[in-house]
Amino acid sequence: MPDGGDFRQQALAHLDALYNFALYLCRKPAEADDLVQETYLRAFRFEARFQPGTHLRAWLFQILRNTFLTFYRVREREAAVAEDGVPDWDVPMFHDAPEETGGVMDTHTDLERALHRLPEDFRTVLLLAEVEGLPLEEVARVMVCPVGTVKSRIFRAKERLRALLRDYEKK
Amino acid sequence: MSERIDDTSDEVLGRRLAAELTRHTAPARLRVTIVEAATPRSRRPVWLMPMLSAAATAMILVLAVMPVLPRIVPADPVQRYVRAVVSEHSRAIMWGARHGEVLPTALPWLTRESGIALSRVFVGDERLEFVAAEPVYLERQRGVAIHYKDSDGHMISYVALPALGLTVPDRERVQIEKWRPALVRDSGFASLVWKQGDVGCFLVSDMVSSDDIERFKEYFVRIRVSTEPVPAY
Numbered sequence: 001m002p003d004g005g006d007f008r009q010q011a012l013a014h015l016d017a018l019y020n021f022a023l024y025l026c027r028k029p030a031e032a033d034d035l036v037q038e039t040y041l042r043a044f045r046f047e048a049r050f051q052p053g054t055h056l057r058a059w060l061f062q063i064l065r066n067t068f069l070t071f072y073r074v075r076e077r078e079a080a081v082a083e084d085g086v087p088d089w090d091v092p093m094f095h096d097a098p099e100e101t102g103g104v105m106d107t108h109t110d111l112e113r114a115l116h117r118l119p120e121d122f123r124t125v126l127l128l129a130e131v132e133g134l135p136l137e138e139v140a141r142v143m144v145c146p147v148g149t150v151k152s153r154i155f156r157a158k159e160r161l162r163a164l165l166r167d168y169e170k171k
Numbered sequence: 172m173s174e175r176i177d178d179t180s181d182e183v184l185g186r187r188l189a190a191e192l193t194r195h196t197a198p199a200r201l202r203v204t205i206v207e208a209a210t211p212r213s214r215r216p217v218w219l220m221p222m223l224s225a226a227a228t229a230m231i232l233v234l235a236v237m238p239v240l241p242r243i244v245p246a247d248p249v250q251r252y253v254r255a256v257v258s259e260h261s262r263a264i265m266w267g268a269r270h271g272e273v274l275p276t277a278l279p280w281l282t283r284e285s286g287i288a289l290s291r292v293f294v295g296d297e298r299l300e301f302v303a304a305e306p307v308y309l310e311r312q313r314g315v316a317i318h319y320k321d322s323d324g325h326m327i328s329y330v331a332l333p334a335l336g337l338t339v340p341d342r343e344r345v346q347i348e349k350w351r352p353a354l355v356r357d358s359g360f361a362s363l364v365w366k367q368g369d370v371g372c373f374l375v376s377d378m379v380s381s382d383d384i385e386r387f388k389e390y391f392v393r394i395r396v397s398t399e400p401v402p403a404y
Contacts, residue, residue: 019197
């Protein structure tokens with residue numbers, strides 16, 4: 001197992017990949033910043049739990065996704081109890097995040113727009129497997145599900161993506 | 172674009188995702204923030220907290236015990252009187268007389284309150300200006316204090332107290348004309364101590380340099396000649 005300094009260096013080598021993934025999950029740069037920072041702090045805190053020989057990158061993605069889901073659920077709960085009864089999706093995911101987060105990331109292509117319309121678990125499998133190139137076993141580990149489930153999600157995600165792209169093409 | 176849409180196989184779509192999606196790189200400040208946040212802050216030494224606790228406990232104990240500790244009181248009665256008179260003089264310099272009265276108008280009241288009758292009293296001249304007279308309570312005795320101020324702004328306090336057992340020490344006596352009071356220094360003040368009958372008399376000032384002492388002796392003469400204290404009861 002690498003010592004603390006080495007471990008941090010190795011973990012920080014994946015910063016860009018984690019930030020990219022975070023931004024596609026959150027869509028807001030300020031929230032992506034917070035999410036990545038929280039991910040690293042957790043990784044450093046629980047460094048001892050990392051099993052040497054396993055894929056560090058996948059472990060970090062897993063922490064990031066779990067963190068995202070934790071705060072995402074909190075936000076969903078808070079939005080559900082908004083005073084006017086209307087879900088408020090502008091509630092920041094992190095409580096100390098600035099209210100004005102600098103806007104939502106721009107989507108330049110139909111592909112990006114379509115990707116953002118997918119449910120989170122479909123978006124995640126596509127990002128991990130196709131964009132980041134993680135083996136299916138690693139994706140399964142990140143998603144905490146069997147490899148078969150990952151395959152089926154990828155298949156269904158692509159189907160949805162194709163349908164959305166067709167819709168955009170018609171418009 | 173339409174060519175790509177037509178080619179909708181899983182493999183092609185996967186390649187498109189990898190190739191066409193914008194890859195966002197992390198802002199430089201994010202790396203700095205993470206590294207700073209993860210750097211452990213310097214820890215306090217292990218011994219610091221127990222040490223502080225012990226020091227705080229000791230301080231509380233000292234504060235609790237201090238009022239019941241025996242006080243160091245000068246054994247010499249002259250020293251005790253001088254210290255009390257100097258304290259009274261310092262208080263008068265800082266805050267003025269508690270109940271300043273004008274002489275000789277207030278003499279009957281002053282005699283009643285202080286237990287010291289002043290058959291004659293120095294009420295000031297061109298060198299020493301009368302400031303105030305007041306009854307005092309020093310060394311468990313009622314007495315009288317009269318404050319003067321000279322032209323240089325020095326405050327001079329005259330204090331008369333019943334002092335039956337007080338003996339003026341011989342070794343500190345100084346000759347001033349026909350009198351031989353004791354010159355005692357305490358806390359940066361000079362005091363002349365003498366007795367008139369059963370009354371102990373004290374003249375205090377911050378005039379301590381050799382030149383000042385000579386002037387102080389002159390003031391003593393002026394006051395000594397004109398003031399006659401006696402126990403009233």
